[in-house]
Amino acid sequence: MASPERIPVACLGAGRMGRGIAVQFAYAGHEVVLLDAKPRPAEAFEALQNEALAEIGAALRTLGELGLFDPVLAEALLARVRVVPDSGAAEALGSAGIVFEGVPEVLDLKREALARASALMAPDAILASTTSTILVDDLSPAVAGPERFLNAHWLNPAYIIPLVEVSSGRATAPETVARLNALLESVGKVPVTCAASPGFIVPRIQALAMNEAARMVEEGVASAEDIDKAVKYGFGFRFGVLGVLEFIDWGGGDILYHASRYLTGALGHERYRAPEIIERNMQEGRIGLRTGQGFLNYDGQDIESYRRRRLGALVDRLRAEGLAKPPVLPD
Template sequence: MGMNKPVIAVVGAGRMGIGIAHVFAYAGHKVELIDSKERSKTETERVLKEAAGQMENNLYFLASLELFDPSLAEKILGQIDYHSLDEMEAVLPRADVVFEAAPEILEVKKDTFDRIGASARDDAWIASTTSTFMVDTLASFLDKPKRFVNTHWLNPAYLIPLVEVSPGAQTASGVLAGMMELLSGVGKVPVQCAASPGFIVPRIQALAMNEAARLVQEGVATPEAIDTASRVGFGLRFAVLGLLEFIDWGGGDILYYADRYLEQELSTDRYAPPDIISENMTNGRTGMKSGKGFYDFSGRDVTAYQRETMRKFVDLLQHLGYWSPPGEPSLRGISPSLHK
């Protein structure tokens, strides 16, 4: 795509489209933000004005946290031009990469891709930000599916680093590699995943959120207690260790027996260990203590790895106020009634 920063078009001026436009403008790219809906001129002007206002609010919020010099905000905002749907055909030929961020309705997606396919340059990469539809379903709406890939951003897109990238059966290897590089270059952390409903994060978080709701339903604890437990006991650990890394750290056998206990005591197969956990048990791949699990620890300095991981965890505890010098209570640990 040449030495200059690629020009980015974002089709869809909702929350996701605004977030993606923010990311690329912040990184110095020229961005064309295009409304994806047919509207009256007055309504289009209102929507685009609101999008510009939201972009400005987000930038000045970040500047207020001293993350960058506020004097740069106007320059960043100046990287973005706003367009109605009627202007798409004139604007898209300027773009090297097009991100579709239209509503999650298949008919709407098809109409949007028909227009994108007819207007974008033949060498432009095209990506959907869908959280619902499979990559090959959407790729079929284009006459050149090799240039298409799904990029699932997480809200708020301008803050969350992760982008789940799902190539289709016909996605060109250069397009996939280039998209991963492009996303990394604007500060994102792209991960590749196969075309599968829910990608990675939505599948994991749907199970966790449903289980939290069941705890309320069953009267196990209050919503406040459950949320405190999920933030302080669950979230803190998994900010430092990945889920599979955590299994290896504690031992796959521990998870296996915990699964079997919960399956029996709660009388539900939703806790039944998946086959891969049982197979790892059978093959002695129980994690760090056996040298292999989901990861291979052989030839690795495990002591240094453990120390570095724990250091990150303690740094996080300190930053969030959960760690104090000897003899001093942590304010985070004091009940609200004692603050008075």
């Protein structure tokens, strides 16, 4: 496989995910092929091709207009992307250093597409499914060379959101994970590695937050507008700087433990119950910043300097939101 800087990229499927990935890699200097995942008449393929290229071009022009680059370069970046029909699968897949599978979330359909793709790919090329729901080990039996197969879960819009959740299966080689992470980092992404578990990381946390927000509307706790305002300027504001587990450590795991007990009783539902790890951390003295150990390890850190950096980042967020007002001076 060629160096991560300039490897041919193929996206199996020319839908929303494939198009978003194409924008990201074309922007980063890679040649990208969007492979139509099913045979279709010439006229239908031409319509798909025109639609995909128009959407990718519009996304690139928007990025330019938003100041990421000179908008006149958008057409040159778009020229790195080709859309090819299913009949061109052998050439497109055989020359790719990495293939991102993005066909619909149907198990049998994905298995069929992955089996065919893995048979046509170079033996050292990486095959990554972008599935948001199906675990790697449910797909890998269909793959020729499962050691080079894993999941790369992008968050939409794929060319904007930095995170990519990388999930390997039992047969995935550690080298494959390392190579994919290096490639993603080289194009400006932030990969995180997680176990093959339903919901991965973000969708699992996100589902809880979204359902709870909807439930509060249902219960009349607040209006949809005020709940979203609370999320943007409270929940999201903090967690854009402090990770969720880092925030537990910041306040103390004991605070979460007692708050969870109160909410469980007051709202009468076990969904607020703290997991056992919270109580276990308390028993072991892993409270957070106050003890130097929590979910993260703060041994040897200058805690005041650390706090100052985090507060500085929060002040930067205030400035970005236009909320950093000058002080009212004494008369």
